[in-house]
Amino acid sequence: MRDLVTAAALVFDFDGTLAPNLDLPDMRRRVIALTDANGVPTQVFERLHIVEVIEAATEWLQEHDPSAAETYHGKAHRLITDIELNAASSTEPFPEVRALACTLRQSGRKTAVVTRNCSEAIRTIFPDIDDCFDSVLARDDVPHLKPDPRHIVQALDGLSVAPQLAAMIGDGGIDMHTGKTLDMYCVGVLTGSGDTDTLVSAGADLVIADVGRLVELDWS
Ligand SMILES: [Mg+2]
Structure with missing residues (x-):
């Protein structure tokens, strides 16, 4: 075509x-702060988009700190959804x-x-x-x-x-x-x-x- x-x-x-647009750089910073706080090494996620950071970090945690994996995954998804919904309330x-x-x-x-x-x-x-x-x-x-x-x-x-x-x-x-x-x-x-x-x-x-x-x- x-x-x-x-x-x-x-x-x-x-x-x-x-x-x-959403403030994606800020969203990424906040997800990475949470991921760092869970002890996930930077090389696991450094080149990934935001949702893929969460998936890769969750996989890493399942292997290295299984008790933290589910909590991290839930918290990280809640964080991005909260940022999205907060921005949505003032966007047209x-x-x-x-x-x-x-x-x-x-x-x-x-x-x-x-x-x-x-x-x-x-x-x-x-x-x-x-x-x-x-x-x-x-x-x-x-x-x-x-x-x-x-x-x-x-x-x-x-x-x-x-x-x-x-x-x-x-x-x-x-x-x-x-x-x-x-x-x-x-x-x-x-x-x-x-x-x-x-x-x-x-x-x-x-x-x-x-x-x-x-x-x-x-x-x-
Ligand atoms: Mg776009």
């Missing part, structure tokens, strides 16, 4: 793309998001949201998200999280659209990288964590200021 408007389905990231979707979803639906495109955020937080921010998008897969809805491509494949399977006929839209390098793994057309947006260089070097075919720009395209 060489052109965004020929996409049969559009898969959107949530934080930084459809709504203002970007202004043009509902109009975009409406435009895409009227044009016959399928739409999905794939996010590492939890289901409760995204529905606090965007209570009518299920009316606007055909599929919404949050962290607690899936066994595999992006950058594992199976997160996106699960969404597209539900829409009966092959990845090669779909576009991925996101603010992060992991969105572009995961989309490219599946041979999707990738659109970076500048409303979140990634700048143009980051998004292009992660594989973006196109970089736009924000998702609202997509409303202006001719989807007919």
Whole structure:
């Protein structure tokens, strides 16, 4: 696919793309402080994303300090969910998001949201998200999280659209990288964590200021 408007389905990231970003560096710092306090060596988790830090540290604890593993896992997940829900209570979707979803639906495109955020937080921010998008897969809805491509494949399977006929839209390098793994057309947006260089070097075919720009395209 060489052109965004020929996409049969559009898969959107949530934080930084459809709504203002979470403070992920701060969340990571707090998870790592808890992980350090449990005596897990840094090399077990240093290059991992936040949820994967918790999974790797839990596995390490199961082997080295089994009595601490379950408590750590519960506390760490509670910590990230509390941060997400606290941020969600004062966050709203970007202004043009509902109009975009409406435009895409009227044009016959399928739409999905794939996010590492939890289901409760995204529905606090965007209570009518299920009316606007055909599929919404949050962290607690899936066994595999992006950058594992199976997160996106699960969404597209539900829409009966092959990845090669779909576009991925996101603010992060992991969105572009995961989309490219599946041979999707990738659109970076500048409303979140990634700048143009980051998004292009992660594989973006196109970089736009924000998702609202997509409303202006001719989807007919
Ligand atoms: Mg994002």
